[in-house]
Amino acid sequence: MASTETKTATDAGSVEAGLDALETAVAGRTPFRQTFTSKILPPLVATAVVLVVWQALISFKIVDDPTKLPSPADVGNEFKSAWLEGKLLGYIWTSVSRGLLGFAFALAIGTPLGLLVARVKFVRAAIGPVLSGLQSLPSVAWVPPAVIWLGLNNSMMYAVILLGAVPSIANGLVSGIDQVPPLFLRAGRTMGATGLKGAWHIVLPAALPGYLAGLKQGWAFSWRSLMAAEIIASSPDLGIGLGALLENGRNASSMAMVFEAIFLILFVGIAIDLLIFSPLERWVLRSRGLLVKS
Amino acid sequence: MATALAKADDVEVVEYAARIEHVSKSFAGPAGQQLVLDDITLDVAPGEFVTLLGASGCGKSTLLNLVAGLDQPSAGSIATHGRPALMFQEHALFPWLTAGKNIELALKLGGVPKNERRGRAEELLELVRLKGSYGKRVHELSGGMRQRVALARALAQDSRLLLMDEPFAALDAITRDLLHDELTRIWAETGLSVLFVTHNVREAVRLAQRVVLLSSRPGRVAREWRVDIPQPRRIEDAPVAELSLEITDVLRGEIRRHGQH
Numbered sequence: 001m002a003s004t005e006t007k008t009a010t011d012a013g014s015v016e017a018g019l020d021a022l023e024t025a026v027a028g029r030t031p032f033r034q035t036f037t038s039k040i041l042p043p044l045v046a047t048a049v050v051l052v053v054w055q056a057l058i059s060f061k062i063v064d065d066p067t068k069l070p071s072p073a074d075v076g077n078e079f080k081s082a083w084l085e086g087k088l089l090g091y092i093w094t095s096v097s098r099g100l101l102g103f104a105f106a107l108a109i110g111t112p113l114g115l116l117v118a119r120v121k122f123v124r125a126a127i128g129p130v131l132s133g134l135q136s137l138p139s140v141a142w143v144p145p146a147v148i149w150l151g152l153n154n155s156m157m158y159a160v161i162l163l164g165a166v167p168s169i170a171n172g173l174v175s176g177i178d179q180v181p182p183l184f185l186r187a188g189r190t191m192g193a194t195g196l197k198g199a200w201h202i203v204l205p206a207a208l209p210g211y212l213a214g215l216k217q218g219w220a221f222s223w224r225s226l227m228a229a230e231i232i233a234s235s236p237d238l239g240i241g242l243g244a245l246l247e248n249g250r251n252a253s254s255m256a257m258v259f260e261a262i263f264l265i266l267f268v269g270i271a272i273d274l275l276i277f278s279p280l281e282r283w284v285l286r287s288r289g290l291l292v293k294s
Numbered sequence: 295m296a297t298a299l300a301k302a303d304d305v306e307v308v309e310y311a312a313r314i315e316h317v318s319k320s321f322a323g324p325a326g327q328q329l330v331l332d333d334i335t336l337d338v339a340p341g342e343f344v345t346l347l348g349a350s351g352c353g354k355s356t357l358l359n360l361v362a363g364l365d366q367p368s369a370g371s372i373a374t375h376g377r378p379a380l381m382f383q384e385h386a387l388f389p390w391l392t393a394g395k396n397i398e399l400a401l402k403l404g405g406v407p408k409n410e411r412r413g414r415a416e417e418l419l420e421l422v423r424l425k426g427s428y429g430k431r432v433h434e435l436s437g438g439m440r441q442r443v444a445l446a447r448a449l450a451q452d453s454r455l456l457l458m459d460e461p462f463a464a465l466d467a468i469t470r471d472l473l474h475d476e477l478t479r480i481w482a483e484t485g486l487s488v489l490f491v492t493h494n495v496r497e498a499v500r501l502a503q504r505v506v507l508l509s510s511r512p513g514r515v516a517r518e519w520r521v522d523i524p525q526p527r528r529i530e531d532a533p534v535a536e537l538s539l540e541i542t543d544v545l546r547g548e549i550r551r552h553g554q555h
Binding site: 012013015016017019020023024183184186187189190191192193197201202205206208284287288289290 | 362363364377378379380382384386388389390391399400403404423424431432433434435436437438439447451468469472475476479
């Protein structure tokens with residue numbers, strides 16, 4: 001028993017090294033050309049097609065009414081003048097700062113709430129169904145009561161964001177925790193990760209992908225709720241955000257301004273997702289081998 | 295390396311690594327209480343390698359869970375020194391950590407100080423011949439490599455008893471053969487006690503000093519064999535094949551009884 005370091009054993013080592021090499025896939029970086037043609041080019045083409053069709057509708061006088069459909073150039077001018085007056089970034093910042101701050105509040109409330117619902121049976125039975133039901137309630141429904149309770153101010157905006165985003169974030173965490181493989185919990189317990197240690201070292205990291213999906217949806221809901229609130233509750237004291245810009249365009253019968261606002265709302269929503277949530281989600285999934293390169 | 299892991303000096307003189315005495319376990323099933331384990335008595339001596347062999351329904355995994363402390367016996371008692379390490383059929387490595395960090399987590403939970411963890415993890419990876427895999431993600435490793443990291447993580451718990459629940463059942467034959475060699479080598483180097491569950495008779499004979507056959511429904515100790523074939527053995531060796539044949543005949547007899555009611 002003492003001298004097993006014999007010929008067979010050392011042989012096993014070299015055979016094993018060979019087998020490891022055979023079974024380990026060699027992963028390389030995708031060249032930029034390929035990334036460009038498969039990821040960047042298609043959305044650019046889609047955008048170009050939309051612009052061409054839009055311009056064609058105007059040029060061939062298929063829609064000949066600038067109060068219904070402004071030309072791309074009109075909308076471009078609207079952007080340009082807002083930029084030259086130095087207001088464009090102000091519009092964006094007013095809404096984005098509100099949205100992100102509201103989202104941060106939603107995060108601070110939704111996370112512990114999700115933990116409670118996932119881990120405490122009584123809480124789950126009591127508010128679990130309500131929490132998932134709330135996700136299907138359009139958050140614009142909260143605007144009238146929020147205005148009545150809090151008045152036309154920023155707190156009312158934040159209240160609407162919270163009511164829109166907290167259920168998504170909490171539900172994401174709950175489903176993330178529910179989907180933690182029992183094997184991980186058993187493995188953790190044999191290593192002594194029980195109670196709080198188990199929650200910190202095993203449950204939370206294992207639930208991260210579900211939690212991130214919840215955050216992503218939570219942001220989408222925050223942004224939608226905020227736009228609804230800004231459109232409905234516009235007031236000079238609130239400053240002009242993107243929703244208020246849209247409402248102002250409607251009041252001024254300026255379709256170009258309405259288009260400008262819609263594009264900005266869309267652009268900001270996509271940009272935040274592309275810059276913050278998608279990279280985060282991809283990083284988490286890729287590091288766990290859950291993202292298959294296509 | 296061997297000395298660092300074996301710590302031969304501070305092993306207390308004990309007569310057993312695990313002592314299982316008159317253990318029974320029943321679960322609530324559709325037909326009332328179902329007896330899974332019936333009056334099992336079994337000792338694993340320090341440094342001994344024991345395989346538990348049995349067909350489906352013999353409760354071998356249940357018994358391992360009881361020894362691991364993941365479940366409580368309905369009757370009888372189980373004694374071990376500290377918490378045994380447990381290895382599963384699935385590698386059960388955490389995909390959010392690298393191979394090295396998986397091992398370090400076990401060290402951390404075992405109370406190893408922060409500045410020693412990295413070195414210990416590297417040492418353990420070298421022991422399972424995975425030097426240089428510290429920063430690899432779990433999904434970048436092959437099935438055999440994952441099980442070796444899982445073995446290293448189990449060893450990181452610094453327990454004197456290693457429980458293994460069919461750890462090589464999901465591997466291909468070539469890899470399994472090599473891991474048998476590795477496990478035998480590591481067992482000899484570290485002086486661990488191993489309780490290894492399997493339904494593969496040849497694997498049981500290839501590895502163990504003692505093979506314990508469990509009967510099924512309920513699980514009872516049916517018979518025991520000492521395996522005196524010197525290590526290193528190979529699964530193709532004539533004495534291994536011969537004893538496997540003998541055990542297989544008894545195992546088939548046990549299984550046959552269930553078709554007769």
